Amino acid sequence: MLILMNPDHSKDDLEGVLEKVRALKLKPHVIPGATSVAVGITGNSGALDPREFTMLPGVRDAVPVTKSYKLSGRDFKHGDTIVKVGGYEIGGNGFIAIAGPCAVESEEQTIRIAKAVKAAGAHMLRGGAFKPRTSPYAFQGLGLEGIKILAKAKKETGLPIVTEVLDQRTLDQVAEYADLLQVGARNMQNFALLKDLGRLKKPVMLKRGLSATLDEWLMSAEYLLSEGNGQIVLCERGVRTFSDHARNTLDLTVVPAVKELSHLPIIVDPSHATGVRSRVAPMARAAAACGAHGIMVEVHDDPKRALCDGAQALSPEDFSSLMTDVNKITTALGRGPAATRAKK
Ligand code: PEP
Ligand code: MN
Numbered sequence: 030m031l032i033l034m035n036p037d038h039s040k041d042d043l044e045g046v047l048e049k050v051r052a053l054k055l056k057p058h059v060i061p062g063a064t065s066v067a068v069g070i071t072g073n074s075g076a077l078d079p080r081e082f083t084m085l086p087g088v089r090d091a092v093p094v095t096k097s098y099k100l101s102g103r104d105f106k107h108g109d110t111i112v113k114v115g116g117y118e119i120g121g122n123g124f125i126a127i128a129g130p131c132a133v134e135s136e137e138q139t140i141r142i143a144k145a146v147k148a149a150g151a152h153m154l155r156g157g158a159f160k161p162r163t164s165p166y167a168f169q170g171l172g173l174e175g176i177k178i179l180a181k182a183k184k185e186t187g188l189p190i191v192t193e194v195l196d197q198r199t200l201d202q203v204a205e206y207a208d209l210l211q212v213g214a215r216n217m218q219n220f221a222l223l224k225d226l227g228r229l230k231k232p233v234m235l236k237r238g239l240s241a242t243l244d245e246w247l248m249s250a251e252y253l254l255s256e257g258n259g260q261i262v263l264c265e266r267g268v269r270t271f272s273d274h275a276r277n278t279l280d281l282t283v284v285p286a287v288k289e290l291s292h293l294p295i296i297v298d299p300s301h302a303t304g305v306r307s308r309v310a311p312m313a314r315a316a317a318a319c320g321a322h323g324i325m326v327e328v329h330d331d332p333k334r335a336l337c338d339g340a341q342a343l344s345p346e347d348f349s350s351l352m353t354d355v356n357k358i359t360t361a362l363g364r365g366p367a368a369t370r371a372k373k
Contacts, residue, residue, distance in 0.1 A: 030077045031104055032068040033090045042087025043068070049085060053077075056255070060106055065089070069105045071255055098247040098291075100254035101261075106292045112232050112260045115189025115208045117152050119232075119262050120294030124359045125323035127191050127209075127296070128348055129155035131338035132168065133175035138331075143182040145345035146328050150352040153209065154179065154188040155325055159195035160337060161215050168336040173202050180206045191234065191325070197225050204231055214239050214266055214301075217249050227256025234325075236264045236298070239277075243286055250293060263287060263295040264325060267302030276304025276341070279312050284319045296323035300341045306332075309343055310351045317358040324355070 032046055043059070046068050050057040058069040070077065079091035094104045111120040119125050128151035133139050143154045158175025160168065171178065179190045189208035194200055195216070203210060209232045216222055217238035226233050233253055237246050250261050265284065267277025279302035287295045297316035299309045313324045329335045329342035343351065 030070045030073070030079070030082070031092045031094055032070070032082050032088055033092065034066045034068070035087050035089045036065040038065065038087030042085070045085055046082065046088060049082065053081075058100060058105070062107070067105070069094075069099060071099050096290075097244060098251050100259070101247045101250040101291050101293055103290060103292055108292065110259060110261070110292045110294060112209075112262050112294055114153065114191075114232050117189065119296070120322050122364050123322065124317060124355070124364055125152045125296070126150065126352060126355065127153040127155050127323065127325040128328045129191075130329050130335065131300075131327050131342065132157045132160055132336055133171050133178050134336050136178045136181060139178050139182045140185050142328055142330055142345070143186045143188055145330060146348060147186045147188055149345055149349035150356070151188065151328075151348070153191050154182055154186065155191045155211075155327070156182075157193050157337070159193055159199055159203070161193070161195060161213050162337075172199075176202060176206045183208075194222070194226070197222055200225055200229075204229055207231070209234050209262065211264075212236060217241055217246065220249075220252055223249060223252035224256055227253040227258045229258060231258075232260035232262065233258065234262045234264050234296075236266050237268065237280075237283070240269045243283060243290070247291060250291075261293050262322075263291075263293050264298055265295060265302070265321075266298040275302070275308065277302050279303065281312075281315055281319050284316070284321050288320060294322040296325060297321045298325045300325070300327040300338070300343075304338075304341050306341055306343060306347075309341060310347065310354070313351055314354050314358060317355045318362070326351070 047057045055072040060067045082091040109121050111118045128146040133156040158170050160170035183190050191209040192207045193211040193213050194203040211234045214236045267279045270278040272278050299312035327342045328348045332339035332342040
């Protein structure tokens with residue numbers, strides 16, 4: 030249920046609505062709008078009677094919200110959510126590029142690649158320190174040491190850090206250093222982790238689960254939003270289908286679908302979606318063309334020796350020409366420069 034307040038409602042009118050919602054043992058969410066205020070209600074298992082609210086002073090209307098996701102949907106918020114990360118804005122008309130190695134392997138490797146992607150036009154540095162690997166025998170990441178290396182790379186280059194938080198145990202360590210905390214595909218439905226991230230005051234990148242529907246994905250975002258964290262960036266990284274010519278199937282139709290249904294920004298990861306270097310740039314260009322708010326691309330300067338995902342890593346040179354193309358595409362679409370510096 031969404032309660033729409035009259036433009037001339039008083040503070041007491043709004044308080045009366047909030048009290049009413051709390052008396053029903055439900056949770057009110059005040060949503061400021063351009064001309065007035067709305068109050069979203071979550072926590073109800075069945076439909077609410079709109080008359081319970083329309084009779085209250087200062088209330089213009091009470092609209093039932095039929096979708097299972099609420100706070101992440103456009104019914105609850107019409108304008109776009111803009112997530113601010115290290116001075117950059119993700120969402121709206123801007124387009125950001127996150128780039129870096131799959132995994133932090135050493136200080137030299139990370140700083141070298143960070144400088145290269147910065148020179149090529151990346152706005153943020155990615156790199157996994159806690160790695161979710163299919164095999165327990167594969168490189169699991171450098172852990173806290175890797176996080177500290179990322180912090181050094183940030184100091185050297187000024188690039189904000191995007192890195193994965195694997196579990197609740199290491200959440201505090203990651204949150205201390207990361208500018209944007211990545212929830213990987215495998216953790217999209219780790220609800221306990223999502224609840225803890227929801228209580229954090231830091232932006233979260235929520236990757237789409239290996240075979241998650243759009244509804245399931247938005248319900249995971251709902252876990253963060255309902256705990257109070259609305260700084261969410263969705264990331265499409267391909268889903269599993271019957272197709273076996275690529276690592277995953279990049280579902281670009283989800284980009285306009287998300288933009289219709291949700292106010293949250295969505296970026297695209299063409300690296301994990303394709304798994305093959307030669308297909309990364311075409312899909313990244315397509316992501317820019319179909320309206321995504323950014324891309325996240327794996328880059329390595331010695332992919333043969335990469336400890337993880339070498340086959341899908343672009344060289345810094347290839348990443349640089351991709352950035353030239355992406356800038357042309359976003360400019361042609363009237364989206365201005367690739368990234369917008371957030372107003373401080
Ligand atoms: C990653 O981006 O490092 C990663 C592991 O991706 P995903 O969770 O999408 O597989
Ligand atoms: Mn990877």
